[in-house]
Amino acid sequence: MASDEERIRTLIERWTGAVHQGDIDGVLADHSDDIVMFDVPPPYEGVRGIDAYRATWPPFFEWQAQGATFEIESLDITAGGDVAFAYALLRCGTEKEFAERPAERLRLTLGLRKEDGRWTVAHEHHSFPYTNEPQATPATAAEDEIRAVHQ
């Protein structure tokens, strides 16, 4: 019988495959109704609920259709009996983008809970690291200050 960690690994690999195939039913198959996603772009308060989560995917699929990859490079899972978390680095971009920024990875963290004996994704956090864009956000301003102090 598969361990909880193995089941969660299978779930995440299946989800990643569904994302890459633009298969919305597959993307939603193991997600909770009350999922909260911190997506790469705003909303600042997060994407809340399965309907809002579903709505984020079609624009991503359109972008991806130009030939972008969405694949796991590393995946670490910590599973208890009924709660788990996982974090991963993914290659997400086009060949042109990888040529320009070969080291950049999408960072992904998942929170899962077991519902009726089945692992379910209740939280996702997607981000790219901040790099030196000119327009200030709190993050970029903080980093600019740090660079100014330390260089």
Added chain:
Amino acid sequence: MASDEERIRTLIERWTGAVHQGDIDGVLADHSDDIVMFDVPPPYEGVRGIDAYRATWPPFFEWQAQGATFEIESLDITAGGDVAFAYALLRCGTEKEFAERPAERLRLTLGLRKEDGRWTVAHEHHSFPYTNEPQATPATAAEDEIRAVHQ
């Protein structure tokens, strides 16, 4: 006796307070030796291990000393018996930054496990949402494409 959720809430509130006070011992008090942090800036592969995690804080404290806040606005915790995750929105910035971007929040996700009966932070993911900076990253390029398609 405090529930696991209450203990984790106390841990995270104490950690947030230590960050705001620039108290490095307090920041490290409940973190595992093998912590992996996806920080706001690179490294792309994450900050790995407690020594690398420790080293990220002094520059942040210097930036914060100009009068920035670091405070929890919302915090959701899902705790099992020995594994838990939490996600939060924080106000992190200066008054000037909040005046310019009042809705922007730091998004924080934590993965925890119980070690010798004590909750320990094994993973952190910090990010600000991507907004429309001119220099392209895979994220920004994706969003620019999405905007171009949908506007």
